[in-house]
Amino acid sequence: MPVWFHRLGSPKGFYGMTTPWLPWLAVASLLLLMAGTVWGLGFAPADAKQGNSFRIIYIHVPSAFLALAGYYVMAVAGAIGLIWRMKLSFMVMKAAAPLGAALTLISLVSGALWGKPTWGTYWVWDARITSMLVLFFLYLGVIALHYAYTNGEAAGKAAAVLALVGTANIPIIYKSVDWWYTLHQPATIRLTEAPSMHPSMFQPLVVMIAGFYCLYALVLILNTRAEILHRERGSQWVAELARGGRA
Amino acid sequence: MSFQFDSLAAFYAMGGHGPFVWLSYLFTLVVLVWLVVSPLMRTRRLRSALARRRPAMGAQRSAAEERES
Numbered sequence: 001m002p003v004w005f006h007r008l009g010s011p012k013g014f015y016g017m018t019t020p021w022l023p024w025l026a027v028a029s030l031l032l033l034m035a036g037t038v039w040g041l042g043f044a045p046a047d048a049k050q051g052n053s054f055r056i057i058y059i060h061v062p063s064a065f066l067a068l069a070g071y072y073v074m075a076v077a078g079a080i081g082l083i084w085r086m087k088l089s090f091m092v093m094k095a096a097a098p099l100g101a102a103l104t105l106i107s108l109v110s111g112a113l114w115g116k117p118t119w120g121t122y123w124v125w126d127a128r129i130t131s132m133l134v135l136f137f138l139y140l141g142v143i144a145l146h147y148a149y150t151n152g153e154a155a156g157k158a159a160a161v162l163a164l165v166g167t168a169n170i171p172i173i174y175k176s177v178d179w180w181y182t183l184h185q186p187a188t189i190r191l192t193e194a195p196s197m198h199p200s201m202f203q204p205l206v207v208m209i210a211g212f213y214c215l216y217a218l219v220l221i222l223n224t225r226a227e228i229l230h231r232e233r234g235s236q237w238v239a240e241l242a243r244g245g246r247a
Numbered sequence: 248m249s250f251q252f253d254s255l256a257a258f259y260a261m262g263g264h265g266p267f268v269w270l271s272y273l274f275t276l277v278v279l280v281w282l283v284v285s286p287l288m289r290t291r292r293l294r295s296a297l298a299r300r301r302p303a304m305g306a307q308r309s310a311a312e313e314r315e316s
Contacts, residue, residue: 033279037272042258043248052261055268059275102278110271117264200248215279222286229293242297 011088011228012237018221025218032211039204056114058205061188062212064107068170070100070216075167078160090156094146095223101139108132119183127176128184131169138166152231
């Protein structure tokens with residue numbers, strides 16, 4: 001195992017290693033999100049059928065994308081915590097839960113606001129939308145389990161089991177638009193095919209997805225660092241950190 | 248690549264879809280700002296709690312040392 005892996009595995013090593021990453025991630029996510037928003041709102045052409053409501057895609061697709069990718073982060077961190085009893089991985093799992101819930105909420109709300117002018121309704125019990133709502137409740141469940149236990153270790157184990165059971169929902173979300181073709185349109189981006197959008201509409205979407213990725217990484221690290229400070233508050237290195245001011 | 252709207256008013260109106268587009272972007276902005284600010288606030292609270300505890304622990308130790316001597 002390389003040295004950096006061991007450093008990343010210890011809370012202290014993770015804290016020290018991620019400190020210089022934070023300003024870069026903050027600047028990158030701010031620039032990408034601002035550029036993508038201006039591009040998507042003002043400069044991408046309007047959709048021939050949907051008009052300007054289509055511009056909601058630039059937040060709807062990236063947030064849904066990261067809500068799903070974030071579930072893998074949470075479930076894999078939970079699995080590593082259960083199998084190898086790595087202290088840090090339960091902290092990462094806990095950090096990923098409110099972040100994923102917030103992104104799922106953004107995709108649900110932006111989807112509802114897109115649905116009204118496009119489909120004539122804010123909400124339908126379509127397979128894709130319903131399975132995203134289930135994803136939101138799975139995230140809330142993992143958060144709730146952390147509040148239910150006072151013991152961090154027991155909370156981590158229970159939440160990891162729930163997160164792993166919930167991964168059954170992920171392929172259902174991906175496939176829902178193909179299995180039950182009701183109202184939600186099929187995927188815009190597929191890894192195996194060319195995008196079904198014109199490049200002038202697709203490029204700002206790529207910028208926004210990159211921005212959401214950077215912001216996801218930034219917030220995941222910030223949440224994990226706060227959790228480390230909380231759990232390691234009795235340790236020597238945190239005491240030295242507090243005495244030394246910034247670190 | 249050029250600006251797609253004839254006027255700023257047309258940009259705000261979004262061809263009648265303005266309320267939906269702007270509300271969804273505003274909601275996203277609020278949630279994303281909250282996501283970044285909340286761990287920073289929590290870190291600040293934890294650090295100030297640590298800073299307050301430190302002198303108190305120092306005082307305890309010196310009291311114990313006095314008793315021993």
